[in-house]
Amino acid sequence: MGEKPRRLTRQQQAVSDILDARGDFRSAQEWHAALKDDGSPVGLATVYRTLQSLADAGRIDVLRTAAGESLYRACSAGHHHHLVCRECGRTVEISAGEVERWAVATATAYGFTAVDHTVEIVGCCAPCSVRTPEGAREDA
């Protein structure tokens, strides 16, 4: 589950290219549509496969929406987390060595190894906060 493709095909390059060209998070389906608009149609199944390979290889970012959809985006490099606006979907990339260290330390304290973590912060970005009529939100 997650082998890197051995052969370089037009489709794989097309996917990789469009991810690089646009920098935002999109679902597999949306990338598939974008590819078609771009004049380089790629089968949906192939888009999924390629996206998965790239994600496994750590070359792209994956994000999970509340609805259970997976969003993909070109990933410059390194490990980082995201700050996502729940209204407009805008994302800010943040690095957090601090949290990184905390995660590993905590896990280790409980005897866990091969630790991996997920940190996601969602909120309302400034523009959206203004636009939104202060919904009664109950956070922790």
Add this chain to the structure above:
Amino acid sequence: MGEKPRRLTRQQQAVSDILDARGDFRSAQEWHAALKDDGSPVGLATVYRTLQSLADAGRIDVLRTAAGESLYRACSAGHHHHLVCRECGRTVEISAGEVERWAVATATAYGFTAVDHTVEIVGCCAPCSVRTPEGAREDA
């Protein structure tokens, strides 16, 4: 999307009860099965509805598996995070005011409001680490 039920029914109590009785994370489908075994069958649709209501009310924990399934568990109280074993599914509840503060501070720095966050740490618990033949794992 997430009104608290106004009427108290046998089904809702049954769901709430079994969640309390067993303390582990299970998918809606599994709880549905457990309920049937317990002699208090509740329709699958109702299990989903009730679980959702409880989650919205903050009375139970929700966890997302890599496969996209939602897992639910009784939640004693307060906000906390989880350390999950990727092999056996064992979970350890951890409180992390530290990370909490970091999340809010970071979000605020970018002008975000109504902040919410997700922090999950997955790894191999001690027992499983021993049992597992040291798979070549690449972490951050």
Add this chain to the structure above:
DNA sequence: AGCGAACATGAGAATCATTCTCAATCAGCG
């Protein structure tokens, strides 16, 4: 206690993202 109306339930259909199937096609090697 007895009614009635509104809300809750549940069986099965509907949705929808993602994965699988498998024959046709293509990349790279000799």
Add this chain to the structure above:
DNA sequence: CGCTGATTGAGAATGATTCTCATGTTCGCT
């Protein structure tokens, strides 16, 4: 240039979750 096995893709299959809506219950009111 011809092979051979990896890759592709259209559509079917999967599987969790949600929706539909007729029926069953709960609760307020008298």
